[in-house]
Amino acid sequence: MSTVPHPVAGALPPWPDDPPPSAAAALRAGLDDEVADLETRVAELTAGAAPELREAFRALVELHERRDHAADAHMRDRLQVLARVHTALAHLRQMPSAEAMIAAAPRSVCEACGFDRAVLYRVRGKELLAEAFHVEGDPDSAARLLAFSREHPAGLVTQALETEMIRRRRPMAIQQVVGNPRVFAELAAAYDTRSYVAAPIMPEGRVIGFIHADHRLKPRQVDEFDRDALWAFAEGFGYAVERARLTDRLRAQGQELRRLLQRTEAVVAEYLDAEVELVSGSSEGASRTTAALVPEVDDTIAGGLSKRELEVLALVGGGASNAQIAARLVITEETAKSHVKRILRKLGASNRVEAATIWLRAQPPR
Structure with missing residues (x-):
């Protein structure tokens, strides 16, 4: 590996040939060295002493080692529990x-x-x-x-x-x-x-x-x-x-929001499908105004469809897609799709082409 620092790394101190250990490892190594030196000194001082004294010293050293092992085991247990x-x-x-x-x-x-x-x-x-x-x-x-x-x-x-x-x-x-x-x-x-x-x-x-x-x-x-x-x-x-x-809470609020949106769309669709009359003086005037809003069509079809559905059917008959219907009538594409499905069901048509054919046949002769 190259010893030249990569420019991305920035300004860093040089890495030594013999890097020092961590502070804890250095402390532990120093203590081990001190214990070894002390053991050597005590062994020299008790060379001519009674065997019991030397045995007591060895027991003391072993006891310290067992205590260190117990402390290490306790620490391992704590880490395992965590x-x-x-x-x-x-x-x-x-x-x-x-x-x-x-x-x-x-x-x-x-x-x-x-x-x-x-x-x-x-x-x-x-x-x-x-x-x-x-x-x-x-x-x-x-x-x-x-x-x-x-x-x-x-x-x-x-x-x-x-x-x-x-x-x-x-x-x-x-x-x-x-x-x-x-x-x-x-x-x-x-x-x-x-x-x-x-x-x-x-x-x-x-x-x-x-x-x-x-x-x-x-x-x-x-x-x-x-x-x-x-x-x-x-x-x-x-x-x-x-x-x-x-x-x-977020999940519950999301579900409630979806329910509100669905309810709002249903209300809007119901409003758009409602029979609308603009009355201004006489029923004859109202009839003329209403007729101007809905395409003229044979009574066999007009009797089974709402005015909004007649408008959608007229656009289907003209070859309009759901997106084009939505843009023309200022409704969502999903609402336009729902209108088309209801129209197909009411007319007994299997697809849009068949519905368009029924619409064209129902036009009065000109």
Whole structure:
């Protein structure tokens, strides 16, 4: 590869023959070198010491290595959970409506984050109303707990932890539930909850709901890892629901607009097809005015067609296309096409040529 920078790249510093590593990699390498030097020094200092001291030192070094491995494994677990959260949110975004996303959210968060149970609440005024519940492997319990939760909505009183989360816009991990005066005691007793995490759903900075989750079936306490994982899910879920709600509203408005346009076109077509009379003094004068607007034709055809249809038929008889008819009568091409279809049906004609033939035959002799 050429060492001369491409002119498109702009002014860049020269690339060294031995490029330095990242700051984190350099720090880790430096620490490894210091540990190796310290091991050498300690080995020299304890060369004549008791075997127990040397063994204790080796055990200390191994303990530090195991702790580093545990920290690396913990970090990998966190990254895997975040990857599963990303996948779960992507799946939820593909659902057809916001209601479907809400119903599936508790199950998705359990699968992504490893929880046993999860419940999604909607903020309704000063209450939390349960919308969906999931219990791993036990849908009957989920349905029973959801029904109980809806019958006993939680009040967002001042001392409630959820009220504090709304104020601080942050999730919490509640390690001790029993005897805690700041939890929803009635729901906690019904769920038999001992430790749980909660995260607010707040797509636009305003809290619209909560997700609660726990490890009751394992059983074990929740930790900060669980709190952060649930927070990541709740944040992404809030934006997904907001987008779905907007899409639902746009879809509904589009359907309503199409209905209005169809209704308007039908009204206009009905108006244009209506029998119009211009009355000015006497019926004879009115008859002459009306006759001037509609082409003269045999009564066998005129009796079955409206005046607008007679005008369209006259243009068809003259070889006009739908576009030409629309331009001549100042209507849409779709309306012209509808007129032609009705004319063919009323005349029993199979095509425009046959309709034009019927029109020409119906002309009075001149």
